[in-house]
Each structure stands twice: as C-alpha cells, then as structure tokens.
Amino acid sequence: MELKIEHLSKRFKDKTAVDDVSLTLTSGVWGLLGANGAGKTTLMRMIADIMVPTNGAIYYDGQDIHEMGKAYRELFGFLPQDFGYSRDFTVKDYLEYMAALKDVPARETSRKINHLLDILTLSDVKRKKIAKLSGGMKRRVGIAQAMLNDPKILVMDEPTAGLDPGERVRFRNFISEFSHDRIVLISTHIVSDVEYIATRNAIMKDGKIVDVGTTDELVKQIEGKVWTCTIPARDLDKYEMRLRIINQRGEDNNQVSIRYLSDKSEIEGSITISPRLEDLYLWLFPQADLSKEGN
Ligand SMILES: Nc1ncnc2c1ncn2[C@@H]1O[C@H](COP(=O)(O)OP(=O)(O)OP(=O)(O)O)[C@@H](O)[C@H]1O
Numbered sequence: 001m002e003l004k005i006e007h008l009s010k011r012f013k014d015k016t017a018v019d020d021v022s023l024t025l026t027s028g029v030w031g032l033l034g035a036n037g038a039g040k041t042t043l044m045r046m047i048a049d050i051m052v053p054t055n056g057a058i059y060y061d062g063q064d065i066h067e068m069g070k071a072y073r074e075l076f077g078f079l080p081q082d083f084g085y086s087r088d089f090t091v092k093d094y095l096e097y098m099a100a101l102k103d104v105p106a107r108e109t110s111r112k113i114n115h116l117l118d119i120l121t122l123s124d125v126k127r128k129k130i131a132k133l134s135g136g137m138k139r140r141v142g143i144a145q146a147m148l149n150d151p152k153i154l155v156m157d158e159p160t161a162g163l164d165p166g167e168r169v170r171f172r173n174f175i176s177e178f179s180h181d182r183i184v185l186i187s188t189h190i191v192s193d194v195e196y197i198a199t200r201n202a203i204m205k206d207g208k209i210v211d212v213g214t215t216d217e218l219v220k221q222i223e224g225k226v227w228t229c230t231i232p233a234r235d236l237d238k239y240e241m242r243l244r245i246i247n248q249r250g251e252d253n254n255q256v257s258i259r260y261l262s263d264k265s266e267i268e269g270s271i272t273i274s275p276r277l278e279d280l281y282l283w284l285f286p287q288a289d290l291s292k293e294g295n
C-alpha cells in the first residue's frame with residue numbers, strides 16, 4: 001500500500017505554498033513537521049482531494065486519487081485544521097449524520113460510534129451539544145468523524161492541538177495501534193506527539209520537504225550538537241544573546257541548567273546529550289516559537 005505524491009505544487013497568486021513535493025507514504029504513522037506557513041495544510045488539503053494542485057498528482061497504489069473520486073473518499077479520512085462543527089448537533093447526532101454522509105452501513109453505525117466515543121473518552125458527553133464542549137473535546141469529536149469509515153488513509157491536521165497531556169498519550173497509543181496496514185499522516189507543532197510513534201517524519205520548510213526519515217535517522221545530523229551545562233543565573237542574559245538556548249531550568253543556589261545547540265562547546269564544563277526530535281526541529285527552524293510547545 002502506498003500513496004505517491006509526485007512533483008506536487010500549489011501556487012496562490014503571490015505565493016508558492018507547496019513547491020514541487022515528491023514523497024511516497026507507506027503504511028505506518030508519518031509525522032509532518034514544519035513551522036507556521038511551511039505549507040503543511042495546503043499539502044494535506046491536496047492529499048484530501050479538496051484542493052486542486054497547480055502541478056503534479058497523487059497516486060494511491062498507482063491510481064490517480066482525483067480520478068478515483070468516490071472510491072478514494074471511501075478509504076480516506078480527514079481532520080481539517082479548522083474544523084467546522086455543526087454547533088446545534090449533539091455529539092452522537094453529529095457522528096450519525098457524518099456516518100450517513102460517508103455511506104457507513106446503517107447496521108454498523110451505532111457500534112462504530114460507540115467504539116470511537118469510548119476510545120476518545122467522549123462517551124460521557126455524547127448527548128451534549130458540540131457547541132458546549134471544551135476545545136479539546138471538540139478536537140476529539142473531529143478525530144472521531146475522520147475515523148468513522150475505518151479509513152485506509154487517515155490525514156489529520158494538528159489533531160492534538162488543545163488536547164491535555166493525558167489525552168495526548170491516549171491519542172498516541174491508539175493511533176499507533178490503528179496504523180497497522182494503514183497510512184496515517186499527522187501534522188503537529190508538538191514534536192513530542194510524533195517523536196516516538198512516527199514510523200517516519202517528513203520535515204517541510206518553505207513549501208518543500210527538506211528531510212525524511214525515522215526519528216533516529218533524523219536526529220543523527222545533530223549528534224554532538226546538543227549541549228547542557230549549569231551557569232550562574234546572572235550570566236543567563238549574556239549567554240542568551242549569543243547562544244541558541246532551547247531550555248533553561250532554575251536550580252538551587254542561583255544556578256540555571258541550560259540546554260543549547262551549537263557545533264562546539266561554548267561554555268566550559270558543557271557535556272553533549274542525545275538529541276531529540278525537538279532539538280532537530282529547533283536546529284532547522286531557529287525562529288520557532290517555543291511557547292507553542294505544549295509539553
Ligand atoms: N487560500 C490561500 N490563498 C493564498 N495564500 C494561501 C492560501 N492558503 C495558504 N496560503 C499561504 O500558503 C502558505 C502555506 O500555508 P499553510 O496553511 O499550508 O501552512 P501550514 O504549514 O499549514 O502553517 P500552520 O502551521 O500555521 O498551520 C502560507 O504562506 C499561507 O499564507
């Protein structure tokens with residue numbers, strides 16, 4: 001099973017949002033990482049066949065997805081970044097409505113919905129109006145609707161935005177299980193959400209896929225470039241000006257433990273530590289806003 005993206009581009013008037021992307025997705029979880037405006041949503045919308053590419057095409061096991069039409073939609077599930085809810089529906093009514101739209105056989109609908117409500121811990125609120133749910137619950141209703149037709153290809157644009165840490169762990173586990181023999185593509189700014197479950201990650205920058213690999217393969221390129229040391233708190237300002245400090249933690253005795261990125265040791269006593277995917281992300285996207293990270 002494969003989804004082959006070939007020379008895909010999307011140009012808006014004055015902007016090339018996706019720039020000649022070629023990528024073959026095979027079964028497993030794929031993380032799509034990139035800063036704001038990198039082109040992730042635009043790419044996903046083309047994979048969902050709701051946006052027409054300016055150039056290029058996408059093939060599912062050799063067939064052009066646009067030509068497959070309904071046959072593609074039957075095996076595809078999508079969670080958009082800005083998910084429009086029908087606010088007056090209850091959770092259950094909404095999912096029943098979506099199941100009907102997706103041609104889920106009526107006799108399976110109720111079992112499917114109950115199962116999804118259960119794994120997404122929404123059973124208690126199934127009779128509540130969607131408008132009255134919390135942000136994280138609404139996001140989970142969105143995830144449920146994307147999975148109603150038991151999709152072979154599941155694309156989710158920032159599924160974990162707004163989920164609390166407990167729900168994020170649950171989500172990771174169940175997506176990991178779900179992904180056997182399916183293609184799951186997830187975009188996220190919370191790198192730790194895909195770090196351990198993604199079979200592979202694709203890193204997107206300015207409309208291009210700049211790197212693809214397993215987490216281990218990707219972080220290798222910054223092996224020996226992640227440093228930690230302890231400094232007096234009063235020196236922090238000085239170091240912040242010239243170093244890429246990616247984490248700092250106050251210690252006793254006016255000391256601060258810092259983690260920084262550099263080709264070489266910049267402060268005496270620094271030791272290298274194993275890089276994580278987030279370190280690579282920050283290495284590639286120096287301007288990334290750490291306050292968005294929700295660990
Ligand atoms: N309909 C549109 N018309 C014009 N420009 C657009 C349109 N949609 C997206 N863009 C532009 O294309 C670029 C990529 O946007 P996109 O939404 O795909 O990025 P993203 O990686 O999903 O960002 P984010 O992390 O903020 O969700 C941005 O510069 C955006 O302004």
Ligand SMILES: [Mg+2]
Pocket residue numbers: 040041042081157
């Ligand atoms: Mg987006």
